[in-house]
Amino acid sequence: SPAEGEILCTLPMRWLTHRDRAAQAVPAPLPLVLFNHPCLFRQAALAALDRHRLRWRAALTTPSLPAIWGALRSGPGLAVRTDHGCPDDIVALTGHPALPDLPEIELRLLRAPDPTRAATRLAETLRAETLGRLAPGGISRATR
Known part of the structure; x- marks a missing residue:
C-alpha cells in the first residue's frame, strides 16, 4: 500500500531529454521513452498528458x-x-511551457513488522546512506 513505510524523501519527477535537444521545440505528438507497465513514472507522465489533452506516441517501451x-x-x-542519477548528457526540461507539471515521488523504506537485529x-x-545521498544535511525533501 502507498501509505506503508517511512518516507525518506520526496523527489520531483522531471521531463528528461538529451542535452543536444533541450533547446529544440518539443515534437508533436510527444515521443515518449517509457518503462514497461507497471511503472509510476509512466503512469504519472500519461496522466499529466491526458489531463492536458496532449498527444503522445511511444517511441520506445523497455524494462531497461x-x-x-x-x-x-x-x-x-x-x-x-x-x-537523481541521470547521466551528464541527459537534462531536465524544468518549467518547459509545452510540458505539463509532474508530481513528486516518495521514496519509502519498508520494514518487516518484526525484523531481526541484523x-x-x-x-x-x-x-542513512539514502538520506546522505538524496537529502544531505538531514532534510526531508531532496530537490535539485
Missing part, C-alpha cells in the same frame, strides 16, 4: 534503464524520471 538513456541519446524523445541494522544503514 540503459535503454532509456540510449533512446534519449539516439533520437528525439522524452522520458520521465527523477534527475535486518534493523541494515535498514538503518540504508536509511
Whole structure:
C-alpha cells in the first residue's frame, strides 16, 4: 500500500531529454521513452498528458534503464524520471511551457513488522546512506 513505510524523501519527477535537444521545440505528438507497465513514472507522465489533452506516441517501451538513456541519446524523445542519477548528457526540461507539471515521488523504506537485529541494522544503514545521498544535511525533501 502507498501509505506503508517511512518516507525518506520526496523527489520531483522531471521531463528528461538529451542535452543536444533541450533547446529544440518539443515534437508533436510527444515521443515518449517509457518503462514497461507497471511503472509510476509512466503512469504519472500519461496522466499529466491526458489531463492536458496532449498527444503522445511511444517511441520506445523497455524494462531497461540503459535503454532509456540510449533512446534519449539516439533520437528525439522524452522520458520521465527523477534527475537523481541521470547521466551528464541527459537534462531536465524544468518549467518547459509545452510540458505539463509532474508530481513528486516518495521514496519509502519498508520494514518487516518484526525484523531481526541484523535486518534493523541494515535498514538503518540504508536509511542513512539514502538520506546522505538524496537529502544531505538531514532534510526531508531532496530537490535539485
